[in-house]
Amino acid sequence: MSATETTMTDGVAPGEEPGALKQFWRNLRGEPLGLIGLVLVLLLVLSAIFAPWIVPYNPNEILVGERLAAPSAAHWMGTDQLGRDVLSRVIMGGRVALLVALASLGAALSIGLLLGLLAGFGPRWLDNGLLLIFDAVRSFPVIIFALALVALLGPSLYSVIFVVAVTSIPIYARIVRTQTLAMRNNEFILAERAMGAGMARILGVHVLPNVLGPLLILASMDVPLIITLEAGLSFLGMGVRPPTPSWGTILNDGYSYIRNSPWPVIFGGLPIVLATLGFTFMGEALRDIFDPKLKRDL
Amino acid sequence: MSALLEVSDVRVRFRTMGPLAALTRRVHDPYIDAVCNVSFQLAPGETVGLVGESGSGKSTLARAIAGLVPVHSGSIRFAEQELSGLGQRSFSRVRRELALMFQDPTGSLSPRMKVRSLITEPYRIHGMRDRNFRQEAKRLLEMVGLSADFGDRYPHQLSGGQARRVGLARALALDPQLIIADEPTAGLDVSVQGEVLNLLARIQAETGVAILIITHNLNVVRHITDRMAIMYLGRFVEIGDTDEIFERPRHPYTEALLSASPEPDPDAQHHRVEIHGEVPSLMNRPTGCEFHNRCPYIGERCKNEAPAFSQATSGHFYTCHHPLNTST
């Protein structure tokens, strides 16, 4: 009998495997749309982070003499009805969009994760109860829910975050629940139980890491939805209060003056489109890269 | 010498449908007996084989012994302690002495953990944080014939045979008294099956651990077990000394199983017993002797009368009205 085995055949030794990062980069290069998506996302994120330093004008500064100007060298995206530079407002609006997306996604993911793990792994009655709650929340149209909440809390950025988070929790919880249920009878979970591991350990150490990956990719594809939702709510006047710029409020403002100048509407909607495309392309590319069942063709 | 494991009259039932469905479909007994009135003993250091085909209940029995599946009735005594009905916390202590090796070698390893963490997992679970994990991992890997650098690998970087060794290393972590090995050679090529089995033999010689091996591979059972039990539809149909059973099987099902694993010799005269039909569903157990509708030697009493255990020789029992190879 051989004493030690140091040769590997159908597996790959750690030394030989191309670094995970390098492999990932190589895979990404094979997905051109994904690269475009990545570029767009980076553009959004960086401009949001460095917004205060890169805006050419103060977004709230009213320049009465230049109302509803068309795009020019001085104002790349023109001005709105109060003479405010649209480009600056768009860049600042990106901040709002990203803040809402991160905050609400963060809350929805963490709570959804917890509830989903419990529903998937816990006793039947817990699962049934939680599903009931999820379905009840999901059956409310989001806008109606938002209206109700705004009536209670008053329109503000925080209302938006709250609404988006609460309506997203059931979605992620369900996804996590399904994955957990599927994993529940996996051999390695059984092995952990056989060794005496408790539910907390099994969920935290073994189920969670395997669920997190696909979850984050799905979440990244939901970002455009959230951005659109925030824009929509702000457009209806239920979101951020003026004069804070948000893509939705830019659209709202521009909408009333669309006959005078189409530019605010175009440039209010453009970032939403680009952000949506960016996150969607990137998310899909990531999903394809991390899908183990896709064979690489010759 | 007292038995290490004593299984008495164990029954494991599974519910097949909810109470509402049972009512509407007028099913009186919506349960199936995956394991039915099974009794046997295992001595310290002994190797016993549980043999059967799909639906025989061998895996369920193994899981019941390991506490993964609740026992409906009967008793399982391990190291003088009654296991059935034991609470989670108390069972946890038992789990240090009773380890499992699973059928799917890579599937039973948590995919995102390195081998080193995987085999020291038992220490973590039982709160033994004072141990030097690296050293223990090295020691365990050495025991199963893997070099220390295997500790850095992930399960998907292991071949089937290597993953099995890792599973065994993990089972040995807390120095158990009994290892239950579920199909340790399944999916392995013939040329490497020997590796796992030789390793088990060596470990057993070194540590004196007892092994309960679940398998459908009779050829394997013959070489490594002291005693074996044949299961059919959740019951033992024959149990006894391995050599004795191979030489003179008493139960027709045992004979059929033995003849179904032919040696690779085109000229060998095969007394190929072909039993027709398939394993009946557990929901429709045959009457009398449960093997009667497939038995080539069916007799008068077989359809209506369930045979009791008869003794062939010391320690060798079977349930059959018309046993084979009886010396009369």
Add this chain to the structure above:
Amino acid sequence: MDSDTENVLEVRDLSLDFGSPRGRLHALRHVSLKVPRGRVVGVVGESGSGKSTVALACMGLLAANAQVVGGEILLEGRDILRMNQDELQAVRGRRASMIFQDPMTALNPVRSIGTQMVDIQYRDRITDSEKRKRAAEMLGRVGIPDPRSRLKAFPHQFSGGMRQRICIAMALLVEPALLLADEPTTALDATLEVQIIKLLERLQSEIGCSILFVSHHLGTVAELCDDVVVMYAGEVVEQGTVRDIFGNPGHPYTRALLECDPGRIKEKTRQLPTIPGDVPDVLNVPPGCIFRDRCPRAFERCASESPVAHGAAGTAEHLARCHLLDGNSEGA
């Protein structure tokens, strides 16, 4: 039956690569074998030998990332690798049919087996009721009780063994010249395997088709097959009649493999023989003999030169690719 009889299947020097994230896997290298009319040929090998790949290639059922880099597959004299989709369609399910390893997933779960068995007769210009009659007849032949009424049943209503019988019925309904069987009994219990093998034996002699039987169960192959091809890591290392291979193995791998089979070992032992080492990586195929690293009798020539087929003991068809059989080097 001598080799002058027409060959239903002839694989000539087939080489095939698979694309993978790590590069090209040379899964088959210069594989040659033949299936004479009316004979049962077994292909044995362990994991990574490429035996299943050969069977799938013969039906043109390879995955998209497979690429044939050389050789021919002649089915009744016609190269199926050079056929277009229409020509392939005419041959598949008519001249050659296949049964697979997993009977659980080999049948369409949402259509009754009657519908499926009528569907595969789509080329025949007979009425539907005629087709159903033939289907019921075939089901009876493979041992499905009460076949007429079972035509309406769905696959999930049958057990695994029954499903495999249905698959066999479907494959032989068209009375093909060649039946390809890829590990058809591996997923079944041993007692069921006995039944299926006996069934195949009976049907083969009734219908007279040839069978290419891929398996790693040496015992089953010894019982069912007339000729045997032994594969290792993508190459054919030995071939001959079943008595040649099991009685007088010429290649060290075949010999070692037979020694390892626990069914062959008469004496009870707790030290079972194994073949130490691992199957070589087919990403970078080393020069010389593919079995060199694990061969107990390898010498210098084995490292540099890949052996050609030499005659081995037994019949004229018994060939093994080993330098030890070459008259010019050390005697076997």
